[in-house]
């Protein structure tokens with residue numbers, strides 16, 4: 001009998017295509033210039049605290065949070081600030097950036113750069129939180145929500161589960177996988193740190209069954225850590241049955257705990273906090289090494305690339321995308337679209353001169369055959385979109401309602417619950433652009449809901 | 456600067472599309488088609504050809520000249536209707552009946568509602584019912600070649616003709632004969648119904664061929680088993696109750712499942728995407744309605760079979776079912 005868990009509603013099975021899974025993480029050499037975005041997290045963009053001409057060291061704060069939901073940004077390099085100005089991000093949207101000419105790599109004081117693993121956890125919860133905040137750690141699983149806020153449940157709510165998200169359910173992406181293979185101990189120490197801050201909920205690291213090596217690696221690491229201290233007793237490694245979008249917070253909570261987050265609610269309403277494995281690693285570095293979030297791992301991958309040109313790079317945040325593409329051998333001929341993130345939810349890059357941000361996870365090259373949209377036909381009412389929807393919505397209906405602009409019916413049919421996971425559009429045999437329409441309708445309905453007086 | 460394609464996510468699409476699904480349905484129908492050709496020969500090939508030709512032509516002409524829209528016969532949906540209609544015609548049925556049925560199916564049932572995806576009734580089923588009502592004698596009698604050899608011989612041959620098993624049985628019951636006697640006199644057996652049941656429509660020929668198609672459709676995830684199973688269970692249940700009550704007056708469950716187009720209808724017509732409900736609950740209700748009405752018509756109605764009438768009637772309820780039956784939503788239990 002199959003006793004592996006997965007989420008209960010909907011989901012699809014796109015082919016895995018983890019082409020870069022066996023490529024060890026390489027350190028990406030530094031370029032001559034970097035450009036650091038102020039909008040690398042959900043919430044208010046950070047406020048620059050440096051000016052052109054200033055000299056900055058690696059790891060030094062260059063921008064401060066500009067509001068409750070915001071985060072610190074640090075210089076990824078040592079050099080001179082050349083500009084603090086608005087520039088286009090990868091989608092062409094204008095965002096404040098700090099440009100720095102790279103001179104050398106001299107780190108700010110107090111950062112532990114030694115490779116030693118630091119296992120003892122600090123006792124002071126506030127200290128842990130303060131270090132996470134000071135290091136500018138944000139969720140690296142996609143939403144880039146500032147981590148320290150997520151670790152402080154609102155009054156009256158407690159976390160019963162801390163779920164470490166190692167699902168990496170998007171096709172092609174392998175950065176989390178490589179981290180689980182190469183840095184499992186750090187990931188679990190990060191998990192234990194967050195567990196401590198949250199008051200000791202049950203911690204479950206969840207990995208899909210297409211990554212047995214990652215499961216083994218985490219299990220070994222857990223075993224190793226448990227030899228040192230009791231701090232790692234309450235951590236479990238859980239194998240989940242592969243299905244997209246398992247890595248979605250709501251789906252992961254359902255898969256791991258059997259609970260569902262109520263509509264418009266937060267994971268904490270179901271007693272759960274979800275953190276990605278890469279975030280967990282960043283927490284480790286922030287707390288145990290006092291190292292700010294300056295690096296992340298990114299896969300350069302796609303079917304247009306031969307095996308020897310697939311890469312997983314440890315990159316400094318702020319390195320331009322074009323530089324990474326060049327180091328990796330240039331954009332392949334066949335690629336017509338480059339996606340930052342997975343093929344299901346990632347963003348198509350409009351501007352390769354844009355820079356990497358904390359949450360960057362890939363440069364995914366897609367060929368015309370793979371990605372160009374095909375001519376749409378009439379809806380054949382097959383219901384496949386509804387069967388695929390992990391929120392149990394009826395995309396065919398939402399699209400129709402959106403076309404006539406019936407906001408009331410859209411809200412009743414829960415358009416606001418849409419995850420924008422793309423399962424519906426991926427599945428639709430008539431090639432209907434379901435999510436394109438639903439996305440707009442969802443934004444409208446959310447605005448409507450927000451504009452209502454709260455009682 | 457290079458030209459990058461920029462479009463919103465998702466950036467990939469699953470392999471299946473409308474045309475590939477229709478192709479899968481045609482593949483699933485192929486065992487039944489092959490069996491019918493083997494046993495019924497030239498006359499069946501003629502029916503099939505006439506149906507396919509007139510369905511595709513009707514759709515193409517209407518789209519081109521009346522709707523002034525792109526011709527979409529390549530999506531395969533008209534071909535599916537054509538094959539289904541051919542399988543629904545009795546063996547040896549006149550070719551002009553097939554033409555009328557095809558034109559009605561595509562021209563009236565499908566295109567007047569706006570074409571693929573818009574029709575309320577399943578075109579093949581609606582056409583069958585239309586023909587049944589308009590040409591009752593041509594639609595209830597069959598004539599088949601005396602043997603496989605004669606089916607494919609080029610010279611005109613003798614034909615055997617008769618009524619369908621269900622027709623024979625209801626005729627016999629009306630005459631006051633007990634069931635086992637009717638079965639024995641006509642040489643009916645389950646094994647024969649399962650493998651090759653000569654006589655009747657091409658789609659009733661072989662249960663095994665239809666079931667093979669069912670397995671294929673499930674394996675290819677073209678359909679879910681819900682509707683089909685719901686119909687079968689209802690038919691088995693309802694006829695089971697009546698049969699237990701009086702075995703010599705009411706036909707038994709297995710007989711009812713294997714005759715009168717129940718398999719063809721439940722596997723291929725009631726599962727038509729366009730004219731069946733979207734949700735699981737909806738499909739269960741839909742299947743129950745079809746099964747129940749089929750049995751009521753058979754036991755108490757004027758027509759010996761009933762499957763097509765039941766599907767047609769339940770087609771009409773689909774919008775209502777869809778309105779009230781939804782799948783469970785996440786976090787809104």
Ligand code: SF4
Pocket residue numbers: 385388389390391392393395417418419420421422423424425435438
């Ligand atoms: S994009 Fe929205 S509507 Fe479509 S499957 Fe995902 S959650 Fe459902």
Ligand code: SF4
Pocket residue numbers: 378379380381382383384385386395396427428429430431432434
């Ligand atoms: S998947 Fe596409 S064709 Fe099927 S019901 Fe949904 S919108 Fe219609």
